[in-house]
Amino acid sequence: MSNLENLYREIILDHYRSPRNRGELATPPAHKVEGFNPLCGDEVTLYLDVHDGVLADIKMTGHGCSISQSSSSLMSAAVKGKALEDVHATIDTFKELMTGHEVALEEHHDVEVDLRRLGELAALQGVVKFPVRIKCATLAWNTLRQGLEEVAAS
Amino acid sequence: MATGARVTSFNARRVRADVPLLRRMVNGRRITYLDSGASSLQPRAVIEAMSRYYELRHANVHRGVYQTANEATEEYEGARAAVASFINAPGGPDEVVFTKNTTESFNLLAHSWGASTLTPGDVVLVSEMEHHANIVPWFQLRDATGIEVRFIPVSDDYRLDLTKLDELLEGVKLVSVTAMSNVLGTKNPIGELAQAAHGAGALIAVDAAQSIVHGPTDVRELDVDFLAFSGHKMLGPTGIGVLWTRASVLESMPPFLGGGGMIADVRLDGFTPAKGVARFEAGTPPIAETVGLHAAVRYLEGLGMDNVADHDHELTVDALSRLESNFAGRVRIVGPHDTKDRGGVISLDVEGVHPHDVAQVLDEFGVCVRPGHHCAKPLMRRFGLAATARASFGPYSLKSDTDVLLEALEAAISMFG
Missing domain, CATH: 3.40.640.10 (Type I PLP-dependent aspartate aminotransferase-like (Major domain))
Known part of the structure; x- marks a missing residue:
């Protein structure tokens, strides 16, 4: 598979064309948080419904490239309905995937476990070979973390 | 101050041969540099x-x-x-x-x-x-x-x-x-x-x-x-x-x-x-x-700046007409279609494909274009755009650069279409 085909896997294109959990939630009770990538103009707005230590619902709006939008969509599907500690663990694992170099990934003894835990999200690993696109992939995740921190602080 | 006194001669192929970077291979193909609007390439003389x-x-x-x-x-x-x-x-x-x-x-x-x-x-x-x-x-x-x-x-x-x-x-x-x-x-x-x-x-x-x-x-x-x-x-x-x-x-x-x-x-x-x-x-x-x-x-x-202008115009007319005929309804040209008082900087809005993705696929073909707001955010807002993919010519550009651009655009559209 070429780097390009590895980057734009079918699952990514699918989430780009048909994003999951698209829309808004009433605020309050949901918490709204916005993320921007000033370099390329990508935007993501997340609506987080957190109660009893669970991310009960998540919706999002925004626009951007296939990587940023599919990453948001994949993320929403992966974290919706999860306990907050699992959500944080998923964020950590995903960010590790994005920061890990190829070699580190190959040598990392937990890689198999990590990829399995990431499920469909593992499709985004091709992004690592395109350093300038990593910020596209991580935009939604950084925004989610910020939103959860804001919820925790309020 | 003897403007115009110099004997000038313009041959875009010769200009191209003068620029060492244009020999570079990228992803197995000869580089197609269409980002002179961001920064031009240097002839050996410089x-x-x-x-x-x-x-x-x-x-x-x-x-x-x-x-x-x-x-x-x-x-x-x-x-x-x-x-x-x-x-x-x-x-x-x-x-x-x-x-x-x-x-x-x-x-x-x-x-x-x-x-x-x-x-x-x-x-x-x-x-x-x-x-x-x-x-x-x-x-x-x-x-x-x-x-x-x-x-x-x-x-x-x-x-x-x-x-x-x-x-x-x-x-x-x-x-x-x-x-x-x-x-x-x-x-x-x-x-x-x-x-x-x-x-x-x-x-x-x-x-x-x-x-x-x-x-x-x-x-x-x-x-x-x-x-x-x-x-x-x-x-x-x-x-x-x-x-x-x-x-x-x-x-x-x-x-x-x-x-x-x-x-x-x-x-x-x-x-x-x-x-x-x-x-x-x-x-x-x-x-x-x-x-x-x-x-x-x-x-x-x-080269003679009049010759450079003529060459730029010729490339622009050719590129705009081919983009319009090959990609009607699929690629919007964000700029004048009238080629009078218009230079070789061509911003593209590709239907259904984000400019970053366009540029990424084009890179696979060795084509260098610029995705983004081009440091002109008020203008982008004016036209309701977050970004465009921009191709721009230099004195060393040739119509064959546009050939590769069109080939790569077709691939980008079919990948996301």
């Missing part, structure tokens, strides 16, 4: 002039008495004279200030001329199609001094809307506009704007960053007061730019950066600035870069 300078003549300028120091100074001042001649400056080299780039030129203009001349309520009239370099320094000045920054709107056909120009010129002290949009490719009627500005008692500054390499620039004919451009967009190196200012205006401008080289005297109670352009060039300047710029100017004069 690279070698800079190497020769470092190998044989480097010393600090305007200081030493020894042989190489004199030669370095001659090189530096020779570049200034070449630039003055290239733009037909009425006052010659004494009107040419070297800066780092167009952005620094506009900052110098705002901080020196602007801050010393403008008072609260005075208006600087820019346009909606400006690069941030010709917007942000004026906003900074506005925030510091209380001037007003006003915008000439852009019409739906991607041209300056000058229908209400008289009204817009009310209270204006400076009109500051681009000669050619770095997003739309639109060439603006600078002569007409200069006449209107002067008629309203205002001066006019021109952002020539794009236009400088797409056709001839004659500040006398345009009758403008300031002209800003960068070396690296006209086949020269990065790190060198120009602010040309009409001598009568330049005399009244205070220094902006202080330090060595810009003074006539420094005492314990203060300093006296140097006369002329030296007072704007504090610190050791980018000497080798001016040597490179000089070589670029010579090279472009050898």
Whole structure:
């Protein structure tokens, strides 16, 4: 598979064309948080419904490239309905995937476990070979973390 | 000052052969460089002039008495004279200030001329199609001094809307506009704007960053007061730019950066600035870069800027017509379709494919285009866009570059379609 085909896997294109959990939630009770990538103009707005230590619902709006939008969509599907500690663990694992170099990934003894835990999200690993696109992939995740921190602080 | 006296000859294939970087392979294919709007590539003559300078003549300028120091100074001042001649400056080299780039030129203009001349309520009239370099320094000045920054709107056909120009010129002290949009490719009627500005008692500054390499620039004919451009967009190196200012205006401008080289005297109670352009060039300047710029100017004069403009026009007409016929309804051209007063900068909005994804797929074909807002966010907002993918030509571009662009665009569309 070429780097390009590895980057734009079918699952990514699918989430780009048909994003999951698209829309808004009433605020309050949901918490709204916005993320921007000033370099390329990508935007993501997340609506987080957190109660009893669970991310009960998540919706999002925004626009951007296939990587940023599919990453948001994949993320929403992966974290919706999860306990907050699992959500944080998923964020950590995903960010590790994005920061890990190829070699580190190959040598990392937990890689198999990590990829399995990431499920469909593992499709985004091709992004690592395109350093300038990593910020596209991580935009939604950084925004989610910020939103959860804001919820925790309020 | 013998503009036009040189024998010129233009052959784009020969120009291409002069540029070493165009031989590079990217992803298994010969590079197709369509990002000259961001930065042009250098012919060997420029690279070698800079190497020769470092190998044989480097010393600090305007200081030493020894042989190489004199030669370095001659090189530096020779570049200034070449630039003055290239733009037909009425006052010659004494009107040419070297800066780092167009952005620094506009900052110098705002901080020196602007801050010393403008008072609260005075208006600087820019346009909606400006690069941030010709917007942000004026906003900074506005925030510091209380001037007003006003915008000439852009019409739906991607041209300056000058229908209400008289009204817009009310209270204006400076009109500051681009000669050619770095997003739309639109060439603006600078002569007409200069006449209107002067008629309203205002001066006019021109952002020539794009236009400088797409056709001839004659500040006398345009009758403008300031002209800003960068070396690296006209086949020269990065790190060198120009602010040309009409001598009568330049005399009244205070220094902006202080330090060595810009003074006539420094005492314990203060300093006296140097006369002329030296007072704007504090610190050791980018000497080798001016040597490179000089070589670029010579090279472009050898091609003939009229020939360069004709070539650019031919490439633009060809690319626009092929884009329209091959991709009707799938690719929107964000810029004038009318090729009159339009240069070889072509912004594309590909249906259903984000510009970053377009550029990523194009890279697989060795095609270099720029995705993004091109430092013109007010303009992007005007057309409801977050970004475009922009292809831009240089004197070394060929129709075969457009062939590869079209092939790669087809692949991008089918991948995401």
